[in-house]
Each structure stands twice: as C-alpha cells, then as structure tokens.
Amino acid sequence: MADPFEIASLAAAKIAELSGVKSHDIALTLGSGWAKAADLIGETVASIPATEIPGFSAPSVVGHVATIRSILLPNGKHALVLGARTHYYEGHGVRRVAHGVRTAAATGVKTMILTNGAGGIKDHWKPGTPVLISDHINLTANSPLEGATFVDLTDLYSSRLRDLARTVDETLDDGVYVQFRGPHYETPAEVQMAKIMGGHIVGMSTALEAIAARQSGMEILGLSLITNLAAGIQKTPLSHAEVLEAGREAEPRISDLLARIIAKL
C-alpha cells in the first residue's frame, strides 16, 4: 500500500489546486455539535466534497458532513476545516483515521484543533458543556504510528493553547480524554474503570488523531462538547438522538467560543 504521507501530500496538492490557497495555517476537525463554527470564523473561500480529495471517503454517521472547507480568517490566516473525520470504529484502519490530520499538516498547518462530542464523567458537568482536553488515555490498543516511531506525547494538548482558550472563557474546565474503540457506548463498569484510571471524558475519536498530529509536529488544541454524561453517571440510557439534540442546542454557543479562540491564534 502507498505511503500514508504520500497520499496526504497528494490530498494537500488537490486542496491547493481546488481552493487556490497554497498553504493553510490552522486546521479544525469539527465533531458533533461544532459544525456551525465553520460559518463564524471567516469567509469560506472553497468548499470541497471530501470524496474529491485523495484518501477520503464518505462518512458513515448521520450528522457528520463530508466537506473540506478553506476559510480566510479576518487576520489573513487560512483555516482548513475538515468535516470528514473517519472514526476508528468504522474499521478502515488507523491510516484512514490519521489521514485528515496528515493532510492538514501537508497543507502547512501548524495548529490543529480537534473537537468532538463526548461523554462526561465529572458529575457536575451538564450536557452542552464545552471542556478542554488536557491529556488522554488511549484504550484502542492501537496507534496511528507504524514501526519504531517513538514519538513523545508530553504536553500533547498544548498548555499554551489551553491558556489561550481560557483568555476567551475563564470558566472552561478541562479533563483527561479516554478513547474507547466504540461504536457501542461504555458499560457503567467501564466508565468507572476510566474514572479510576484518571479519566474525565469518554469518546471514540480524538486520541489517535492527536498522536498523528504530534507526529507531524503540529501544536494541538482539543475541545470536547459534553453531550451526555457517561453511562452510569447519568441514570438514563444513552441515545444517539439525545447526543445530537444536545449538540444542536449547544452549537451556537460553542461555535462562537471556538471562533473567538481562533481569532486569538
């Protein structure tokens, strides 16, 4: 199979060709609840169906929009918005999971913003609360890195960028993100395990992407929208419909937060 970094370069070249933007400065992966941020951060220069870019394919989850957008920010910087995340649980392997992040790096991006919808373990968090990711625990038993690639993950979720986010909203709490494989949600016992391990947020996407982003040398900001309390923390069963509803309800507020953070980068 072709080298994943070569496919990422091909994807970056295609984005440059179709958008007319030679290089990008910032990239965002927008998870559940965060999609409206793309409309607020600047002027859309190009909106490209992900299927036109090498290495991307149609997403499998309703509510995940498969477009890649180039946005001109008010400060003159260029942002690449990846609306086409591939989740590990889709079963296409870690190369496909890392492709968006590697493509961003190949377009010149130095700051990678990873957002997601996730479950909360801290019981005072309410659905609709945005939180900063401070670190992660990767429970997928996999890595996007291949071979003897020993990448340091200290301060993976940049403390500099977390501090900067708190200049926009000083009330932002943070937590350790625990990535499970999914696509099932956790059992209450698994949530208790994650809590005992030091976790505060449960999700299915961001840890593997962050590792790939660090390998590519980007600085990372991770943001979770707590759309539900994790299984057993909330007493009622989890439902995807409830998750989407919490996302929709919080969307204007968190999109505005993200736009204001990006303006400071």
Ligand code: 8IG
């Ligand atoms: I949205 O409770 C969302 N994504 N693993 N657990 C996991 N992923 C999630 C959850 C959750 N909620």
